[in-house]
Amino acid sequence: MRQIVASPVEMDGKGDAQHYSGSAPFILRDIRFRQLVSRRRRFAWSIAGAMLVAYFAFILLVAYAPMKLGSRIKTDHVTTWGIPVGLGMLLYTFLLVAFYVWRVNTVYDVLFKTLCNEGQK
Template sequence: MKPLSSSPHELLASPAFKKLVKQRWSVSLVLTFTMLLVYFGFLLTVAFNKQALATKIGDYTTLAIPVGLGIILFAWVLTGIYVFWANSRYDKSVEELKNKLS
């Protein structure tokens, strides 16, 4: 791959930069829609099947409590996936592009 000149405009117009931006948006959108699917699934369950979440699983606890905690933990997992991806791939690609600019 040929080195870029020192112009930031050339970097922004380069195919490598456009590919990197597209990749970041793709990962972000997949994770966002996954979280929205889980969250709205929970909301639709609350709206249309309250009895399922009202099922007792102990003396004082209903199924809604662990399901809600699971949704929160799922959001943390998705955040961890994004951080792992960003640290292992995205940051390296950004550094490569920055080095070409220098």
């Protein structure tokens, strides 16, 4: 019985392709493409990990030190520490996403286009 593959590039844990037919496009058989996919996947997971660490740290701060976030920055002001910490989380998220988009557009997309152009020659 033939196994049905959900996508043309089905990767195993090592980043090697499991199924390639002779009719697969050149790009899918190229070892450089598979390495590129593996590198991009590692990068995406590291960004996701950084985001998870930051958000879990924020949630733990809310859970275990709510009085710190609820305390005023200065005694004569109404602004609490929760406001700049929350805004810092938003800024961190924006910067992380901007870094991801910049890196994908300047590194991975360029390498992919180069591989595609070489395959069409």
